[in-house]
Amino acid sequence: MTGSSSRVRDEGGFIVVAVLFVAILYFGLILMIYREQAELIRSVQRYRSSVIVKVMAENAAEAAAAGMAETDSATIDETSGDNILQADYSRKGKSTRFVIDAGARHQGLSPAEAHVRIEGRILPGEIVIDSTRHGRRALE
Numbered sequence: 564m565t566g567s568s569s570r571v572r573d574e575g576g577f578i579v580v581a582v583l584f585v586a587i588l589y590f591g592l593i594l595m596i597y598r599e600q601a602e603l604i605r606s607v608q609r610y611r612s613s614v615i616v617k618v619m620a621e622n623a624a625e626a627a628a629a630g631m632a633e634t635d636s637a638t639i640d641e642t643s644g645d646n647i648l649q650a651d652y653s654r655k656g657k658s659t660r661f662v663i664d665a666g667a668r669h670q671g672l673s674p675a676e677a678h679v680r681i682e683g684r685i686l687p688g689e690i691v692i693d694s695t696r697h698g699r700r701a702l703e
Contacts, residue, residue, distance in 0.1 A: 605673070612673040613699055615646075619667035620677040620697075623650035627663050632685065645670040659684045674702035 626639045627650035639650040650665035663681040668674070677699040683692040 608671075608673040609675070609701060612669050612671060612675040613677075613701070616667050616669045616675045616677040617697070617699055619646055619648055619669065620665050620679045623648040623667055624663050624665035624679045624681055626650060627652040627665060628681075631661060631690070639665075654685070659686060661685060668702075670702075676700060676702060 623639050623641075626648075627637045630637060631652055631654070634652075635654045637650075637652040639648060641648045647668040647670070648665075649667070650663065652661065652663045654661040661683055663679070665679045665681075666676065668676040677697070679698075680694075680696045681692060682694045683690060685691075
């Protein structure tokens with residue numbers, strides 16, 4: 564009987580060590596999954612901010628161009644919550660050439676800004692866009 568009871572005590576210690584080892588591995592796995600998910604969420608937030616800021620810059624350019632056939636210049640400067648829109652439309656006198664510079668800044672969880680520059684001409688009965696340039700950058 565003494566040999567049998569000592570073997571049970573040895574196996575009990577082994578079982579405790581094995582259970583602790585499995586628990587540590589499980590905890591490590593859960594921690595790794597949590598970190599991956601947190602990085603995925605940050606990545607999605609950065610992408611969302613970049614899309615928002617690009618659309619806002621385009622909207623600012625569109626707002627500045629709203630009356631371009633009748634006016635020589637326009638300025639848009641709006642702030643709404645975490646978003647800032649700025650745009651300038653200019654045309655020199657009776658020149659047919661125009662420039663629209665627009666920018667937007669999103670200052671939420673993943674701050675970003677975008678810029679749009681549109682150059683073109685106003686012809687009788689039509690507006691011709693010669694070039695556009697778009698830029699974006701994260702502010703982190």
